Amino acid sequence: MHASFRRGMRLGVPFAAVGFLLSMSFGVLAVQTGLTPLQAVAMSALVHAGSAQFAALSVVGAGGGLVPAVAAAGLMNARFLAMGVAVAPSLPGRPLTRALQGQTVVDPSWALANNGDGTFDHRQLMGSTVPQYAGWISGTVVGVLIGDVLGDTDRLGLDAVYPTFFLALLLAEVxxxxxxxxxxxxxxxxxxxxxxxxxxxxxxxxxxxxxxxxxx
Structure with a gap:
């Protein structure tokens, strides 16, 4: 295993811990909104984007249908177009290989892999996403399983975790x-x-x- 990949995995662990709490609150809210546990876990596994998933839930919870929910999620994930353009020159291999590597682009990993000179460490990018992906899915599983015990997410302050997480990323750039x-x-x-x-x-x-x- 390359040193950059291992370093990425280490750097990704704290974000994975935060992601676990975020996805746990998503699992609770998803079931309360009407999704089945399997649908909630599948959404986390396939989308792996907290802002998009919460945006879709907010639309569904407000009575919106599938199309507006997908549109809201798409708007939230539109930032990955710019992020993908920025990281693309640093991804080696043929188009399909680079496209697969690009699936590991999430907000914290993108920031952690940034070399500061316009280039990105692709191994560190992928390595930092591994623990975050595992934490996101496992948190969703826990959320859908114990949602009835937790009740409303604001009871434990889980509703504040997500904005706090992005605020930390913003402060790093400031x-x-x-x-x-x-x-x-x-x-x-x-x-x-x-x-x-x-x-x-x-x-x-x-x-x-x-x-x-x-x-x-």
């Missing part, structure tokens, strides 16, 4: 002088839009602002 302006501008815009915009729109708008700020 500390870097090269990305501080973009991070602050994007974060403030998302904060202003969350109460009034549909799910997915705040993060898209924030991403556009951040890209413009970085370009300038």
């Amino acid at each position: 500390r870097d002088p090269r990305t501080r302006t973009a991070a602050v501008a994007g974060g403030l815009l998302a904060l202003l839009l969350v109460p009034v915009a549909p799910p997915g729109v705040p993060i898209l708008a924030a991403g556009v602002v951040a890209l413009v700020a970085l370009a300038r």
Whole structure:
């Protein structure tokens, strides 16, 4: 096993622990919203994107159908287009091999693998995703199994874990002088839009602002 892959696995463990709590709250909410335990676990295994999964649940919980739920999830995951474009030149191999490696791109792994010069360590990217994927699925399993015991997620403060997780990622970018302006501008815009915009729109708008700020 390559040293970069092992290092990625070590770096991914703390994020996996947080992801476990996030996905546990997702499992509880999914069952309460009407999904079967199997559907909830399958969604976590196939999507593996907390923001998209919670956005889809919010639409379903509000009475929306499959199409608007998928649209909301797609809006949330649109940021991966820009992230994929950024990481693509650093992925070796033929198109299919690179596409498979690209499936390991999640927010923390993308940030951890960033070398700071426009390149990414693809082995560290994949390594850091391994424990996070395991933690996400296992957390969902626990959530759907003990959802009746936990009751509402806000009882244990699980509803606060997800925004806190992304706030930590944002603070990491704020500390870097090269990305501080973009991070602050994007974060403030998302904060202003969350109460009034549909799910997915705040993060898209924030991403556009951040890209413009970085370009300038």
